[in-house]
Amino acid sequence: MYDLLNGLRVVEGAAFIAGPSCGLYFAQMGADVIRFDTIGGGPDYRRWPVTPNGDSLYWEGLNKGKRSIAIDLGRPEGRELAVALATAPGDEGGLFLTNYPERSFLSHAALAARRPDIITVRVMGWADGSPAVDYTVNAAVGVPDMTGPADDPRPVNHVLPAWDLLGGAYAAFAMTSALLRRRTTGEGAEIRVPLSDLAASSLSHLGSVAEVLATGDRPRMGNDLFGAFGRDFVTADARRLIVVAITPRQWSGLLATLDLTAAVAAIEAELGISFAQDEGLRFVHRARLFPLFEAAFAARDSSVLKPAFDAGGVTWGEYQTLHQAVTGDARLFTANPLFQTIRHPSGLTYPASGPAATLAGEPRRPLAPAPRLGEHSDQILAELLGLDSGAIGRLHDQGLVA
Known part of the structure; x- marks a missing residue:
């Protein structure tokens, strides 16, 4: 981890890969990333791969270095807490990352009514608001139809969620760009990052859109490198x-x-x-x-x-297999300075990666594991919302936080 973004506060209400990976990138560059989840965990809290005890290795991988608060988002009072966290005051706050639907209690309009300079980055499926995930978008743009053996017509789904990962990185870039503008003008921003648009624009940038219009769909060619x-x-x-x-x-x-x-x-x-x-x-x-x-x-x-x-x-x-790489490839894993061996919330101890970027000549800080769900609830309520111990205790008694 590095201290480039020390003092910056990002509130994250997101699940799956694109949104949480964006928050991860901010956290690993030093920002205070506060993730709120519903009590008991959101839709990605138990997502595979999991340990024999059912703990999600996926969740603790994407949430390293963040703080966690657990809120009952099914009740109006809990939703009000989430809105208050996203819009909490502070020059280095007012940055909200989400993949909640555009029309929800976390809409940009609702947040901007509380804090006009808020920057909302919303990762979406389709640009029109229709639901989608990486794999369904990939199928729609035709990449699986180009992938696989030349003598087999079946589409081949890719195991790497490329649009999700690109979405997280692009969302971080977009939020940082909006923050730089806000520091000059005081303006907030609503930024939408649909996976469908990421896929379409990427294929356009690579010349694939022009290619298919000029010559038709690219045929399957197995492992042959196209064009060289x-x-x-x-x-x-x-x-x-x-x-x-x-x-x-x-x-x-x-x-x-x-x-x-x-x-x-x-x-x-x-x-x-x-x-x-x-x-x-x-x-x-x-x-x-x-x-x-x-x-x-x-x-x-x-x-x-x-x-x-x-x-x-x-x-x-x-x-080589991933197991071979993880256990025997010094350049990638076993001697790579990106990795530090730490103990995780699952109770397992294994190497985890810090930021992929290296600041030449600057030491890496110790890597922080993912939090336990709700680990920082009381701390966050006191720091961001100014609640005293009595008010926080009443929220616990009412089952609004955990």
């Missing part, structure tokens, strides 16, 4: 490696390392082309190239290829 040279190959010792050659240097280094320069030059002479000058031609003629590479990989052990690839400047990777 890249694919997985099996070595003599049955290891599976992926190589990618986009730049001329990557291409020439790959050919030299595999002793394929002459064989590839013969294909170039036959076709009257230069693979070195045009990465797209390597993709167009991959059916001619792949057999050469398959044979070259099949004749060499991975223990020979890996150091040779490194020496030759080849861009490569080895396929």
